[in-house]
Amino acid sequence: MEPFSFATSESLHHPVSIRIINLEGDEPPLPPSTQFENAELRHVGSNSSPHSDLYVTAQVWAGSKPLTVPVQTAYKSFRTERRWNEWLTLPINYSALPLNSCLAITLWDSSPAGGKDAEGLAIPFGGTTLPLFDRDNQVQKGRQKCHVHRRKIADGHDKTTTPAVIRRRTRSHGKRGEQAPLGKDAEEMERLEGLFKKHEMGEIPRVDWLDQLVFRTVERRGLQSAKGSHRTLQRRQGAQDSAAEKDGANGGSPDPESYHRSLYQLNVELPRFDFPVVFADLEYPPPPISSLQNMSGSQSNVALKPPPEVQFGPGINSLDNSSAGFGSRLVKVYDPEVGAKDNPAEAKHRRLVRSQHRHGVLDKDLKPNAKVRDELNVIMSYSPNHILNTEEKDLVWKFRYHLTRDKRAVTKFVKSVNWHDPSERKQAEQVLARWTEIDVDDALELLGPTFDSQVVRAYAVERLRKADDHELLLYLLQLVQALKYEHISPDSTQDATRDSSLARFLIARAAANFTLGNYFHWYLMVECDDNSPEQGTQNREMYRKVAYDFMTELVKQPDGAETRGTLLRQAELIAILSRISGEVKLSHESIPKKTERVKRFLADPKNEVATIDPPLPLPLDPSVHVIGVSPDETTVFKSSLCPIKVTFRTTQGTTYPIIFKTGDDLRQDQLVIQIITLMDQLLQKENLDLKLSPYKILATSTTAGASQFVPSVSFQSIPSALAYLKSHSPDSRQPLGLRQETLDTYVKSCAGYCVITYILGVGDRHLDNLLLAPDGHFFHADFGFILGRDPKPFAPVMKLSKEMVDCMGGVNSEHFKMFKQYCFLAYAALRKSSNLILNLFSLMVDANIPDIRFEPDKAVLKVRERFHLELNEEDAMLYFDRVIEDALGAIAPVVIDKLHELVQAFRA
Incomplete structure (x- = not known):
């Protein structure tokens, strides 16, 4: 055919x-x-x-x-x-x-x-x-x-x-209601019209000279046919007129409709x-399946909302009700659990296809041709949250031996395996053992909620063992959240780490390194303190069991008892600070009186904070050992939560100021600072030092926490950023009267934070949370809104104010051009590590972070949209250039900053 x-x-x-x-x-x-x-x-x-x-x-x-x-x-x-x-x-x-x-x-x-x-x-x-x-x-x-x-x-x-x-x-029998033919000419014209339509649609070849002759001939014939048809109609009309007149003579009235035939x-x-x-009928998607998904074993600890109550419709219980009988109406109810199950036909197809590819010699030597290789490369380029279809899974399975040399393919291979099939699971485990060493971002993806196999999770942990303590600290927050997807029994009679390779690994590394152990301990304490419905009792008990096993393992170390005592002393310090912070927040005194109260409290020897002996590693930064507090340098900030600035004296003879407050959940700020720290490390690996200064922050509970205090001023509090920097780093030989090193630091840090806050979708940006240090370091504070959320209307996707650009010399200056170049370099470098950042966010989906909890199924997608992975690098740079131009030309942020300034002045 x-x-x-x-x-x-x-x-x-x-x-x-x-x-x-x-x-x-x-x-x-x-x-x-x-x-x-x-x-x-x-x-x-x-x-x-x-x-x-x-x-x-x-x-x-x-x-x-x-x-x-x-x-x-x-x-x-x-x-x-x-x-x-x-x-x-x-x-x-x-x-x-x-x-x-x-x-x-x-x-x-x-x-x-x-x-x-x-x-x-x-x-x-x-x-x-x-x-x-x-x-x-x-x-x-x-x-x-x-x-x-x-x-x-x-x-x-x-x-x-x-x-x-x-x-x-074709024939008329004279019956009423039938229409008589109009003659052979009319029928011939209808046939010709059909041919004309085919000619017009290109179904009949065009011959110009012949077409013109035919058109003229048909036109003459059409006129003759029209005259003949008109005469025929007139004869029929005359007969109808005679009938109408006859009806009128017999007492009837002529029908006006008879004149319109x-x-x-x-x-x-x-x-x-x-x-x-x-025509092809539109295939509507199936009814939406609620949260009653087929949960894997690793997700059994995740607290889900209770299923909705189902009311029986009329006729459901008719067979049990003798009064209803068999004639009652039955109501069909869609079962979401049935929709979540595998299609038996597709499951049979998968078994038949994959049964052809066993561990034979031919299968191991199977290599893709050029076309299939391109298809596999497309699959390998998918982002972590991409769902493979059946054909892609079968293709990956078919060439699994060939893909063992590609470290990117391990996550795609694991997604292609039906882990509920014993035979297929056994084959997958054997192939996984032959895979080349994978990157850390792929290992983090394998520890997510979608991977349930203990073999797969253990394989990911083995890769993490090769990471040093400094690198592991960058992902520790997410690894603690990944414990929710492990098979950990909260039963106190069992060892929590017996069935969880991740828990065993974290406890062993945290017990061997105090810095890791410090943060691991406080991350666990926050999860144990979370009494929200989203956390659930089972998760809370699981974290308590892990914390108990960590302390048990800690005392087995040579200096473990002393380390455990140090963690207990840190908890006492946090409890003392929480007590005074809570009292100050609830008191109705003026700010000076609140400050005096805190100073007296800290100076009181009974509270044991004026002098700390032996020196205590600070929970916020365990590399700093504090020996006491300087009460005279204490400040209470004017805010609804009344945060306290506490200045510690260190063993190095320096001071270390922190801000401690209660009544606020700092876990979201802690997450953003962790991501900024990670991005800074990624940029420096690309030989791009943008002078970022992510201050340290630690949530000690769900309602309290501490953050590092960095001496700085807000853009709202100074008339000009350039004048402020010139007062601290003047240089009359430079065009702007500012030291070149300070200006470079400012330009680089502005570029770095602009790119990072854009990717994270940081909102509620105004001149009060844009801070500037005397040495030129620019940074953001207050990350209460992320992932594109913003309490203000018409908020730009990136905060780049006129005040920031004026300090560079204006939009036409060479320093602003350098700022844009740094932005492009940073954006391109972070796009290369997008999988790592997306995997970190996917592990935080169930972490009870406010802006992630708002739409947990879209959190990773919102970050992915900011990377624009569908664009090549050149188009991505052009897009980001438009983002910068739009941020500069936006009017709404200027109005919002002015309104914010008026509100703050009114409060003062």
């Missing part, structure tokens, strides 16, 4: 349109006697002129019901013929059309006196109903001749009374397509 190219209607997202060309036909004028007896006929426009003004309406119908509102032609004055030549576009696409769709086309005449089916001052001149699909279920296209049924509105019903095409009979044709045109468009 020859190839047949066609398209399906469901993929045709093009609006339905029709061109109203002209109206052909004629009818004898009404006799004066009829107009005299029917006064309303004298005012009808078509009775006064053969070329009176008409307008046309078109409407899509299906199933005897309208699908759209009617669309009408514009007003047009006719002189010699009724020709509109106007396209009408209806508000529906071809993809949404049912098979029985049709166009109801009505021509409207003017009648000030009204009449039957009148709408205002218009009465129907005639109507026609044109199906949008032909007998072969193909979309109608090209020119169409539609028979006009006089004085009728196009009904659009499935069994329409106004069809566009009337099937003529003339033949009218409306010429229209439908859109043309290069290929036939065949």
Whole structure:
């Protein structure tokens, strides 16, 4: 068979349109006697002129019901013929059309006196109903001749009374209601019109010189046929007139409808397509499945909301109710658990396909050709949250041995395995053992909630063992969250680490390194303190069990007892600070009195913070050993939570100020600072030092925490950033009067934070949380809104204010050009590590972070959108250049900053 190219209607997202060309036909004028007896006929426009003004309406119908509102032609004055030549576009696409769709086309005449089916001052001149699909279920296209049924509105019903095409009979038996043939000439003209349409659609080859001869000949024949048809109609009309007069003589009245039997044709045109468009029913997606998904074993500890209560509909219990009987109505209820199960046909197909690829010699030596290799490369480039379809999974499984040399393919291979099939699971474990060493980002992905196999998770942990303590500290926050997806029993009689390779690994590394152990301990304490419904009792008990096993392992170390005592002393210090912070927050004293109260409290020897002996590693930064507090350097900030600045004295003879506050959950700020620290490390690996200064922050509970205090000023508190920096680092030899090193630090740090806050979607940016250090370091504070959330309207995607640019010398300066170059370099470098950042966010989905908890299923997608991985590097840089330009030209942030300044002044 020859190839047949066609398209399906469901993929045709093009609006339905029709061109109203002209109206052909004629009818004898009404006799004066009829107009005299029917006064309303004298005012009808078509009775006064053969070329009176008409307008046309078109409407899509299906199933005897309208699908759209009617669309009408514009007003047009006719002189010699009724020709509109106007396209009408209806508000529906071809993809949404049912098979029985049709166009109801009505021509409207003017009648000030009204009449039957009148709408205002218009009465129907005639109507026609044109199906949008032909007998072969193909979309109608090209020119169409539609028979006009006089004085009728196009009904659009499935069994329409106004069809566009009337099937003529070859013979007439004189029965009433049957239409007689118009003659051989008319039939020949219909045949020629069909050929003309094929010629117009390109189905008949074009021969210009022959086509012109045929056109002239057919035109002459058409005129002869029209005259003959007109004479035939006049004879039929005369017979009807005689019958009408006879009825009038016998006491009846002549029927005005008898004077409107003339033949009218409306010429229209439908859109043309290069290929036939065949009807294909729209496949609607299945009903949404709620949170009652098939949970893997690793997700059994995740607290889910209780399933919704189901009320039985009428007839559900009819068989048990003797009064209802068997005749009661049954109600079908969609079961979401059934929708979550595997399709048995697809499962059978998968087993048949994969049974062909065992551990044979041929299978191990199987290599993809060039086309398949390109397909595999596309699969390898997918982001971590991409879901593979069945064909992609089968392809990865088929070439699994070939892919063992590609470290990127391990996560795609694990996603392609049916771990519930024992035979397939055994094969996958053997192949996984042969895989080349993977990167840390892939190992983190394998520890996520979607991977349940203990073999896979143990394989990921083995990769983490090769990371040093400094690198492991960058991911420790997420690894603690990954414990929720492990098989850890909260039963105190069992060893929590017995069945969890991740828990064993974390406890062993944290016990061997105090810095890791310090943060691991406090991360666990926060999870144990989380009493929210999202955390759940089971998770809380699990973390308590892990913390107990950590202490048990800690005392087994040579200096473990001393280390455990240090952690207990840290807890006592945090408890003392929490007590005074809570008292100050609840007191109704002025700020100076609150400050004096805190100073007296810290100086009191009974509280044991004025002097700390032996020195204590600070929980916020265990590399700093503090020996006491300097009460005179204490400050209480003017805020609703009244945070306290506490200055510690260190063993190095320096001071270390921190800000401690209660009543606020700092876990979201802690996450953002951790990601900024990680991004700084990634940029430096690319030899790009942007002078970032992420201050340390630690949540000690769900309602308290500490952060490092960095001496700085906000952009709101200084008249000019340039003047502030010049006062601390002046240099009259430089163009801006500022030391070059300070200016470079400012430009680089501005670029770094602009890119990072854009990727993380940090919101609520105003001049009060843009800080500047005397040495030129620029940084952000207060990360209460991330992932694109912002309490202010019309917030820009990136904060780049005029005050920031003026300190660089303006938008036309060389330093601003360097700022943009640093932005491009940072954005390109971070896009290379997008998988690592996305995996870290996927592990935090169940961490009870406010802005992640708001839409947990979209958290990773929001970060991924900011990377624009679908663009190549050049297009990505062009896009980010537009982001910078839009941020500079935005007016709303300027207005918001001014309003924020007025509000702060009013509060003061």
